[in-house]
Amino acid sequence: MTARIWAIMLNTFREAIRNKVLYGALFVVVAANFMAVVLGEMSLAEEARVARDVGLAGVSLFGAMTAIFLGVTLLYGEIQKKTIHVILAKPIRRWEFVIGKYAGMGLTLTLLVVAFAAALAAMLWFEGLPFDAATAKAVVLGWCEVLTVAAIAIFFSSFSTPFLSGIFTFGLFFIGRSYADLSYAASKAKEPVLQTIAEIALWLVPDLHTFAISGGEVAGKHVTVHGDFVGWGYVAAAAGYGAAVIAVLLLLAVLIFQRRDFL
Amino acid sequence: MAEPVVSVERLSKTFRTAMGLKTVRAVRDVSFEVARGEIFGFVGPNGAGKTTTIRTLIGLIKPTTGRCTVLGAPVPSPAARARLGFLPESPYFYEYLTVRELLDLTGRLFGLDRALRRRRGGELIERVGLGEAADRPLRKLSKGMLQRAGLAQALMNDPELVILDEPMSGLDPIGRKQVRDLIIELQEAGKTVFFSTHILTDVEAICDRVAIIVAGKVDEVGPVAHVLDSSLTGTEVVVRPRAPIEPLLPATATLRHSGRDGEDEITITLGADVDVTALLVSLSQVARVVSVVPRRESLEDVFLRKAAKGDAA
Numbered sequence: 367m368t369a370r371i372w373a374i375m376l377n378t379f380r381e382a383i384r385n386k387v388l389y390g391a392l393f394v395v396v397a398a399n400f401m402a403v404v405l406g407e408m409s410l411a412e413e414a415r416v417a418r419d420v421g422l423a424g425v426s427l428f429g430a431m432t433a434i435f436l437g438v439t440l441l442y443g444e445i446q447k448k449t450i451h452v453i454l455a456k457p458i459r460r461w462e463f464v465i466g467k468y469a470g471m472g473l474t475l476t477l478l479v480v481a482f483a484a485a486l487a488a489m490l491w492f493e494g495l496p497f498d499a500a501t502a503k504a505v506v507l508g509w510c511e512v513l514t515v516a517a518i519a520i521f522f523s524s525f526s527t528p529f530l531s532g533i534f535t536f537g538l539f540f541i542g543r544s545y546a547d548l549s550y551a552a553s554k555a556k557e558p559v560l561q562t563i564a565e566i567a568l569w570l571v572p573d574l575h576t577f578a579i580s581g582g583e584v585a586g587k588h589v590t591v592h593g594d595f596v597g598w599g600y601v602a603a604a605a606g607y608g609a610a611v612i613a614v615l616l617l618l619a620v621l622i623f624q625r626r627d628f629l
Numbered sequence: 630m631a632e633p634v635v636s637v638e639r640l641s642k643t644f645r646t647a648m649g650l651k652t653v654r655a656v657r658d659v660s661f662e663v664a665r666g667e668i669f670g671f672v673g674p675n676g677a678g679k680t681t682t683i684r685t686l687i688g689l690i691k692p693t694t695g696r697c698t699v700l701g702a703p704v705p706s707p708a709a710r711a712r713l714g715f716l717p718e719s720p721y722f723y724e725y726l727t728v729r730e731l732l733d734l735t736g737r738l739f740g741l742d743r744a745l746r747r748r749r750g751g752e753l754i755e756r757v758g759l760g761e762a763a764d765r766p767l768r769k770l771s772k773g774m775l776q777r778a779g780l781a782q783a784l785m786n787d788p789e790l791v792i793l794d795e796p797m798s799g800l801d802p803i804g805r806k807q808v809r810d811l812i813i814e815l816q817e818a819g820k821t822v823f824f825s826t827h828i829l830t831d832v833e834a835i836c837d838r839v840a841i842i843v844a845g846k847v848d849e850v851g852p853v854a855h856v857l858d859s860s861l862t863g864t865e866v867v868v869r870p871r872a873p874i875e876p877l878l879p880a881t882a883t884l885r886h887s888g889r890d891g892e893d894e895i896t897i898t899l900g901a902d903v904d905v906t907a908l909l910v911s912l913s914q915v916a917r918v919v920s921v922v923p924r925r926e927s928l929e930d931v932f933l934r935k936a937a938k939g940d941a942a
Contacts, residue, residue: 373737448721455715456738457707628689
């Protein structure tokens with residue numbers, strides 16, 4: 367079992383690293399970091415803020431965009447290109463294939479986040495700033511978000527075209543990021559029906575705000591990566607939440623994939 | 630028959646169109662068996678249901694009704710797939726892989742260790758004639774080369790059963806001959822080969838048995854010779870008469886006169902219903918019988934006739 371998942375994971379990783387778009391994302395993030403140095407110099411004593419904000423946005427935003435780009439074609443592309451016919455004729459189970467594909471994409475995105483974080487660290491070093499614990503926690507949270515977005519994309523990819531999967535995933539990413547605002551709006555809804563609908567919708571949407579908490583509130587306390595930030599306990603809990611969301615999405619993707627005919 | 634390697638019992642598959650408003654019955658009540666060690670040809674025109682049947686056997690498609698077993702296990706069975714090799718129609722592979730990487734991936738999926746993957750991969754690359762192209766990305770290979778790469782991956786696990794969907798498709802005559810030879814080699818090595826094709830000369834040349842599928846239904850299953858025997862169209866008898874032969878012949882016989890070495894030679898074409906043995910006894914009293922050739926439909930004739938019948942149905 368593990369050998370087959372490993373084989374699919376390695377192959378998915380190989381496919382991704384031979385994809386030029388990945389290097390495009392890396393180039394854009396490194397260029398953005400370079401720009402951040404320039405912008406930081408132009409700002410008044412805000413070098414640290416600009417550097418961290420731009421670097422972490424690179425991890426979170428470009429990581430999520432790459433996850434969407436790679437994820438929406440991950441399963442559907444196999445069906446459309448019929449490459450799946452050769453693979454599923456081997457003694458591999460469909461769930462092993464889905465998990466292997468996700469693991470390969472997860473490995474790729476993890477290395478990408480490491481590269482983004484290295485670029486951020488280089489920029490901070492250039493500015494004479496430390497890569498402190500708050501930054502490290504924010505990077506880990508960004509990594510969890512990227513992996514969750516990848517799972518959303520692979521879920522949609524199990525039944526939808528890349529174009530529609532891209533729209534759905536981006537939509538969920540956007541709504542998920544606004545989770546705190548939506549939650550607040552739902553609690554303030556005057557109509558009970560609207561409140562119920564909003565609560566159900568919030569149940570269905572992954573709370574991605576959990577991973578992009580800098581500038582928000584945790585237990586009534588303002589947290590920021592530039593000052594008081596969350597502890598490692600919060601990061602672990604957020605990672606656990608992300609793992610649960612990923613597990614549910616992969617389970618749904620597997621269930622859909624199990625039922626499909628591959629024509 | 631001993632336990633069949635492939636058994637298809639009353640298989641039907643109905644697809645729904647994209648909106649789910651219409652249904653298409655791709656395969657209807659198909660039954661046949663493939664015995665161990667035989668080369669079995671699955672013949673039918675485009676759209677007859679060959680690929681649907683094969684994909685059902687592999688487990689890519691779920692049957693609407695009916696039952697299939699492969700190597701003794703009900704489909705889908707990963708254990709059975711571990712013992713079979715499959716080449717899909719117009720195979721699509723990960724185009725970023727080289728031939729060697731494709732075989733390595735295939736070997737990993739079969740759980741082969743690294744040394745065996747390397748050894749067997751190398752052997753198969755040479756066997757299918759891709760030695761020069763082994764480290765070239767698949768996107769840079771011709772259709773014929775891709776077909777060979779597909780054959781190599783289908784044999785990576787040294788399978789007991791090889792299922793090939795249109796293996797001669799896209800190959801030039803030399804490539805087709807190589808595939809035919811490979812199929813015969815596989816049979817000699819004790820493997821069972823099940824392949825679909827519409828190139829009927831290949832079927833006649835190498836198959837032990839065939840199933841003819843038309844419009845989703847299996848029209849005939851049996852040994853190639855049997856399928857052809859049942860289609861005897863007549864007999865051609867060439868004689869050199871010493872006396873008039875016409876009174877001995879049935880009214881339906883047609884005659885063609887030709888001269889050879891100054892002697893009259895008559896070619897008599899008889900219908901399938903004529904008792905040729907009795908007629909030859911009579912003819913031999915008044916003529917020298919030069920040759921007797923039974924005329925059968927070629928498999929192509931049988932196939933075209935059945936296809937036309939299927940279209941009309």
